[in-house]
Amino acid sequence: MAQIKDVAKRAGVSVASVSRVLAGHTGVTEATRQRVLEAVQAMDYRPDLAARRLRSRRTDTVGLIVSDIRNPFFTEVSRAVEDMAYQNRMRVILCNADENPEKEALYLDLMRDENVSGVILSPSLPTLAHFRIQDYPFPVVLVDRCDRETTADAVVLDNTDSAYRLTIHLIEQGYRRIAFIYGATSATGRQRQEGYVTAMATHGLETLTQAVPATVDAARIAASELVQGSLFPDALMGSNGLILLGLVEALREARLQFPEQIGLAGFDDLPWTRLVEPGITVIAQPTYDIGQATIELLLQRIAHPSQSVRRVVLRGELRERGSSVRRKDATL
Amino acid sequence: MAQIKDVAKRAGVSVASVSRVLAGHTGVTEATRQRVLEAVQAMDYRPDLAARRLRSRRTDTVGLIVSDIRNPFFTEVSRAVEDMAYQNRMRVILCNADENPEKEALYLDLMRDENVSGVILSPSLPTLAHFRIQDYPFPVVLVDRCDRETTADAVVLDNTDSAYRLTIHLIEQGYRRIAFIYGATSATGRQRQEGYVTAMATHGLETLTQAVPATVDAARIAASELVQGSLFPDALMGSNGLILLGLVEALREARLQFPEQIGLAGFDDLPWTRLVEPGITVIAQPTYDIGQATIELLLQRIAHPSQSVRRVVLRGELRERGSSVRRKDATL
DNA sequence: CTGTTAGCGCCTTCAC
């Protein structure tokens, strides 16, 4: 492997000049610049990143800690982060916390060891509860999940408002006993539940909520009990794509047709929500945009460590489909 | 930040001893070992990875270059890789090539710059065609995609055989004019197409194949033309989950019911294939196992650079569902 | 504008 001094020798300059040219510093004669670049090219010189990182004390690396990589929401966010990061000459270290606070802590610790330039994190509820930005030696931008109280850069959906609009939609379609099944491990689920509660209260309706671990199976089991119990909901709402999937499975098992026998709506416009007849009404999240906004916020923060804390809130879009059409016997 | 010399000072030993203890070397008195560990603990000392990497010339980092992170197959593979890698004290650098050979080349180059310990790659067809393991200064294990000719460690599905079995299943169910729509950018698609062709030939049936870019939209458009054209297929097969999704969309648009009006089957047992009535017949891939086997192979290769090349072939599992049930008018 | 040089923090011979 060619080293910087080999390049310097070949170009007939000092290592400092080579370094300067490669760093894009000004104050180098065009002539030397050319000679250096030529030598670099000829020798296929590649700076040793370990050495550079040791010397410069920066890694140009972003840590991405997602709650659950299997959730298509996070997949798409990761894709956006990855795209933008490499465009900005940054590496991405991927970590999947599997909704496990201990793993989150472990990975955050690892990020410290790695001396990353910054971290993107979608914290679980326990982590978020104790989260203080000043506990970390690197900038952190939260994505998807954050509290009103959290003092940190963040990019989130308008969760409460979106859930409110979705609930109102169901109410307007004539549903009354609407049950809300939501993920207990995230701030997002809770905020969406708040929106649901507010909407129900506005119309003087009783609420019916159920917190579950954010998995398909947990949602399926909870929904099964709900529809077969004595509470007789006339519509089901799920707080995210995985939970919504569990609800559909439960309704299939119970042989309940939607919207004829029970209404259905949820979050995340996943491909299958259009394919399951007659289509499922959802709030679509601008997932790629969320990821993009997050990495942009992080890059800005890295560039300007002391700029004021920002929160970017993106709007969810209601996509009405067959699963929530007006009940024949509805009376408003 | 505490450094190794601070720890040494506090423990009353030399930096060499600290280094030895931390590296788990033998030949250190239990007494000094204890004093060092105590000091490390007390000072919350963390070795500087950049320095360690420069000095040791190894990064303990794995590069993961997937074709398309949105494909749930690769999501699950990534999850397994990530799990196992961190369990083995390795970092994972994530790269999403988006089925783009240029991006693949770019990322492979980047892996070289990063001096990674090894790379996991799911190559596009062009990359695979020119792929020679000796062109890279690090071990590479291929995942999901590889040719018969490729001389490299690899973990793949029994693509040809699985496709053969799936096709035979359709034939046995009475389908005759079976069309196969497959991803043109991967060896996988082509191998599955071979299995289809073999199965059709076995029964003296005419083949009907269509290569498309491996995206939902491309598959949808191709399928639309196919079912509305003059070739009148009586069944459709898709070579992976994204393509299968496109096929379903096309059938919906054309208002063709499966299995009544047309049979349907494909690859990848995604959640929605059970939910789309009456369920879609698929070959299920052991995705997590594939990922796990891949990283294990890579770790072995890193440990034993000169061990013989290995190929791990995992078996796909046929899951029969309603979309391929026997046609009423079938005559074998 | 260019070159010389002193480290960045750690590991690892090599003596003792």
Add this chain to the structure above:
DNA sequence: GTGAAGGCGCTAACAG
């Protein structure tokens, strides 16, 4: 068994 010392390859401060 332990310590002293020389780099790993690069950047940046300083001097010219």
